[in-house]
Amino acid sequence: MRLIGLIASACSLVASIISVSFFNPTEHVLFDLGVQLVRFSMDSLGYIMVILTNAVFFLVFLSNYYNQIIGHRRFTALAFLMQFGLLGVFTVNTILGFYLFWELTLIPIFMILYWFGSFENSRVLMKFFLYTLFGSLAMLVSVIGLMQITHQQTYDALLAADLSTIGNAGIWLMGGFLLAFAVKIPLFPFHTWQAQTYTKAPIAGTMLLSAIMLKMALFGLLKWVLPIFDGIATDFWRWPIITLSLIGIIYGAVIAIRHQNLKTIFAYASLSHLGLITAGLMLQNSQTNEFAVVQIVNHSIVAIGLFMAAGIIEQRLKTTNINELGGIAKVAPRFAFWFAVLTFISLSVPFTSGFIGEFFLIKAIFDVHVFSGILACTTLVLGAIYMLRAYQAPMFGPTKNEKFLDLRWSEIAVFALLSLAAIYFGLAPKCITDFVAHSLIQTTH
Amino acid sequence: MDSIVILFISGLLGLFVGMRQQTLLSLIIALGGIILAALAAFFREAYHTPLANYSNYIPTPAYVIILLCFVTLLAILGGYKRYSQDKDHIGDYFSLILFSLCGAIMMVQPNDLMLFFIGLEILSIPIYVLVGIEKGSALSAEAAVKYFFTGSFASAILLFGIALLYGATGSFQLIEIQSNLAFGIWSSPLAIIGSLFILAGFVFKIGAVPFHFWGPDVYQGASNAVLMYMSTVVKIAGIYAIVNVFGQVFRDSYLFWIDLISIIIVLSMFYGYITAWKQNSFRRLIAYSSIANAGLMLLALANTQNSNIFLFVSAYSFATIPLIIINNVANSDDDDLKNWEGIAWKNPLIAIALVVALFSLAGIPPLAGFFGKFSLLWSALPQIPYTVILALIASLIGAFVYLKLLLLALKKPSVQVKQSIPLDQIIALLITTMASLVALYFI
Numbered sequence: 081m082r083l084i085g086l087i088a089s090a091c092s093l094v095a096s097i098i099s100v101s102f103f104n105p106t107e108h109v110l111f112d113l114g115v116q117l118v119r120f121s122m123d124s125l126g127y128i129m130v131i132l133t134n135a136v137f138f139l140v141f142l143s144n145y146y147n148q149i150i151g152h153r154r155f156t157a158l159a160f161l162m163q164f165g166l167l168g169v170f171t172v173n174t175i176l177g178f179y180l181f182w183e184l185t186l187i188p189i190f191m192i193l194y195w196f197g198s199f200e201n202s203r204v205l206m207k208f209f210l211y212t213l214f215g216s217l218a219m220l221v222s223v224i225g226l227m228q229i230t231h232q233q234t235y236d237a238l239l240a241a242d243l244s245t246i247g248n249a250g251i252w253l254m255g256g257f258l259l260a261f262a263v264k265i266p267l268f269p270f271h272t273w274q275a276q277t278y279t280k281a282p283i284a285g286t287m288l289l290s291a292i293m294l295k296m297a298l299f300g301l302l303k304w305v306l307p308i309f310d311g312i313a314t315d316f317w318r319w320p321i322i323t324l325s326l327i328g329i330i331y332g333a334v335i336a337i338r339h340q341n342l343k344t345i346f347a348y349a350s351l352s353h354l355g356l357i358t359a360g361l362m363l364q365n366s367q368t369n370e371f372a373v374v375q376i377v378n379h380s381i382v383a384i385g386l387f388m389a390a391g392i393i394e395q396r397l398k399t400t401n402i403n404e405l406g407g408i409a410k411v412a413p414r415f416a417f418w419f420a421v422l423t424f425i426s427l428s429v430p431f432t433s434g435f436i437g438e439f440f441l442i443k444a445i446f447d448v449h450v451f452s453g454i455l456a457c458t459t460l461v462l463g464a465i466y467m468l469r470a471y472q473a474p475m476f477g478p479t480k481n482e483k484f485l486d487l488r489w490s491e492i493a494v495f496a497l498l499s500l501a502a503i504y505f506g507l508a509p510k511c512i513t514d515f516v517a518h519s520l521i522q523t524t525h
Numbered sequence: 526m527d528s529i530v531i532l533f534i535s536g537l538l539g540l541f542v543g544m545r546q547q548t549l550l551s552l553i554i555a556l557g558g559i560i561l562a563a564l565a566a567f568f569r570e571a572y573h574t575p576l577a578n579y580s581n582y583i584p585t586p587a588y589v590i591i592l593l594c595f596v597t598l599l600a601i602l603g604g605y606k607r608y609s610q611d612k613d614h615i616g617d618y619f620s621l622i623l624f625s626l627c628g629a630i631m632m633v634q635p636n637d638l639m640l641f642f643i644g645l646e647i648l649s650i651p652i653y654v655l656v657g658i659e660k661g662s663a664l665s666a667e668a669a670v671k672y673f674f675t676g677s678f679a680s681a682i683l684l685f686g687i688a689l690l691y692g693a694t695g696s697f698q699l700i701e702i703q704s705n706l707a708f709g710i711w712s713s714p715l716a717i718i719g720s721l722f723i724l725a726g727f728v729f730k731i732g733a734v735p736f737h738f739w740g741p742d743v744y745q746g747a748s749n750a751v752l753m754y755m756s757t758v759v760k761i762a763g764i765y766a767i768v769n770v771f772g773q774v775f776r777d778s779y780l781f782w783i784d785l786i787s788i789i790i791v792l793s794m795f796y797g798y799i800t801a802w803k804q805n806s807f808r809r810l811i812a813y814s815s816i817a818n819a820g821l822m823l824l825a826l827a828n829t830q831n832s833n834i835f836l837f838v839s840a841y842s843f844a845t846i847p848l849i850i851i852n853n854v855a856n857s858d859d860d861d862l863k864n865w866e867g868i869a870w871k872n873p874l875i876a877i878a879l880v881v882a883l884f885s886l887a888g889i890p891p892l893a894g895f896f897g898k899f900s901l902l903w904s905a906l907p908q909i910p911y912t913v914i915l916a917l918i919a920s921l922i923g924a925f926v927y928l929k930l931l932l933l934a935l936k937k938p939s940v941q942v943k944q945s946i947p948l949d950q951i952i953a954l955l956i957t958t959m960a961s962l963v964a965l966y967f968i
Binding site: 179180183184186187191194195202205206209210213214217220221224225227228 | 890895
């Protein structure tokens with residue numbers, strides 16, 4: 081069973097890589113399945129997200145190869161259903177289709193979390209589901225409103241539609257979308273589901289949630305909402321959203337510094353990183369958007385790597401509380417090495433993909449507003465504090481855990497692939513930025 | 526008309542066969558009658574009543590009658606296990622259901638108000654009997670008496686409303702009433718009070734707030750098999766009657782009653798879902814969920830030109846029937862939600878049907894329930910935006926309720942017991958699940 085999942089996800093990854101090599105980034109490819117409300121198209125941004133999705137699913141199957149969860153038929157089936165939904169979100173060309181696929185991803189992740197997570201009481205899970213559903217319903221109102229007002233539903237027609245005549249209604253419609261995205265990303269006051277869900281979820285579920293599901297919201301913001309509502313509505317929402325993002329950056333980092341549980345630390349770290357990307361996207365500047373895409377890819381790499389490391393510790397020692405951990409580096413040197421590499425990638429040291437992305441995002445914020453730029457910069461310093469603490473406490477110090485099985489081949493393979501990708505995109509970010517540049521031209525002023 | 530005749534004849538036939546206590550033969554006759562009735566409706570395309578000539582009037586198309594027949598068929602299949610245990614009365618059950626279906630078909634065809642009333646009575650009286658048919662059970666007797674008294678009361682109010690309207694307009698024919706009202710008879714208090722009374726009668730039938738009190742008690746007292754029929758067909762017939770009378774005949778006074786309808790919608794949805802949250806009896810939970818869904822159905826009145834109710838009522842029926850079948854499996858005639866714990870692990874088909882049905886009721890795409898809700902909201906949003914937003918918030922609470930039930934059913938038990946389901950229920954579960962899944966192609 082586990083081999084089937086791995087091979088199938090590898091096949092989809094290889095197929096998407098082959099198809100991208102025949103793809104001319106200046107083009108749109110359209111598919112029509114005959115269903116009126118759901119049509120598909122691919123542009124270069126869509127391709128990046130599709131490859132990212134397929135890669136994430138492959139890595140999730142590979143990294144959990146020796147975990148029990150992969151042995152369940154239910155998990156494999158739900159994971160592929162979720163992959164289907166995600167690919168739909170990234171390639172669909174109608175606004176209603178976007179909503180349909182967006183919601184479709186919720187059912188499988190909910191079942192994965194429920195069946196394989198350690199949710200002693202279902203409260204946390206309900207919170208996750210209902211938060212998301214609440215945001216989605218707001219988005220549904222906006223989708224219906226947008227379709228009623230413009231009488232259009234495809235992406236290109238909506239871009240061409242003139243929304244300046246509807247005035248304040250545009251602000252409300254965009255607010256509905258932003259609420260859904262703010263829950264999913266998550267932005268500062270809507271984040272309370274995140275840490276609890278990540279901590280209780282099975283490690284594969286956490287990887288899927290943080291590495292690819294949250295990217296749906298950023299993708300929606302970048303491709304759909306900002307270009308369509310360009311004008312009064314984006315001007316209205318720009319600074320509120322950026323403020324929330326900045327609060328999230330600092331708040332997430334501060335909580336991460338104080339927390340004792342590795343998974344919670346990484347969850348808040350994720351809140352902090354995604355705040356920076358959101359703030360950058362709201363500036364609507366084409367170069368910033370390109371580097372935001374680089375940062376989206378980078379965050380997926382970091383999320384898989386870090387949560388995998390936390391999962392390895394949890395699976396072998398049954399705890400992720402850093403007070404109970406120590407001296408693992410002596411017992412498991414290979415794990416210590418690869419965990420260190422991933423820590424540095426997430427610290428965005430130069431020559432990794434995180435550096436180039438964060439640098440340009442912070443620079444863009446600086447250009448617009450200096451004080452906000454300074455606040456955004458703190459992510460680098462605070463990030464160093466919590467990441468080094470999260471690395472140092474379990475790895476060094478007095479040995480509290482004598483028995484620790486060192487890495488297996490599949491885990492080394494995942495770490496190596498992630499590091500290679502991070503360094504490659506760090507040295508040559510142009511391969512992403514140039515590729516997506518064409519489809520991002522529409523998204524700016 | 527053909528459908529009604531066919532149903533009536535097969536109902537009579539069923540009574541005679543029932544005397545010889547042949548369960549399978551009774552089932553075949555009932556199913557055959559329903560299928561023939563649906564075919565008759567299909568080949569007739571639409572019923573050409575006098576109203577069909579009227580330019581702006583939308584006659585009830587044949588597919589509504591086909592839906593009614595189809596849902597009844599599923600309800601009979603799902604309840605067959607229960608009916609066949611009672612060999613003495615097997616013919617009575619099926620015949621009563623078929624007679625009641627005749628009334629439902631009469632109700633959904635727009636013609637004149639007397640026909641509505643007769644249809645309503647033909648629909649209701651067999652159900653009063655069916656609810657009370659469990660002679661040993663005190664709950665069942667209580668439910669039957671309650672339903673009968675409140676139901677007759679509502680019928681009387683409806684009749685009174687029809688009489689007042691007759692006084693104002695001088696006709697029972699819907700088309701004449703409509704044209705008379707268009708001349709401005711609306712200022713007449715007779716017409717206003719008459720239409721309010723008619724509204725009260727219909728709202729009672731679909732069980733929306735403030736005429737919902739009979740719902741939970743009656744649903745709890747009825748057996749699972751009867752409930753399958755009662756909670757779906759009566760609602761479909763009732764909502765089509767409301768849409769035909771209010772959305773068409775009274776459409777000139779739209780601004781007068783739409784506020785009232787909005788209040789009914791919001792109250793029903795909030796009351797239904799919030800009360801459903803704390804129930805620990807399954808049939809009461811279904812009753813409150815159906816109150817809330819009745820509120821949602823009323824959203825179809827918001828847009829008189831285009832009332833997209835069909836998808837929603839079919840999605841609601843295809844989600845409610847499997848739930849009641851599963852309740853039948855979980856606790857055969859008992860009614861406690863405790864027995865639902867871990868039910869999904871007893872049989873894979875139950876698990877799939879349950880997940881699809883509950884997510885469909887909660888309105889998660891790509892299942893039928895979402896498209897039903899979507900088409901309702903789509904046409905209602907420009908007319909009554911605030912009601913729609915409140916309805917969405919209420920349906921979030923509804924998602925809570927269904928999710929709670931789902932989590933209960935999916936909880937892994939310490940000891941797994943496999944349970945097999947009889948063939949007729951397997952067929953009903955499969956059909957409803959498939960219907961909920963393929964809804965995407967019908968929009």
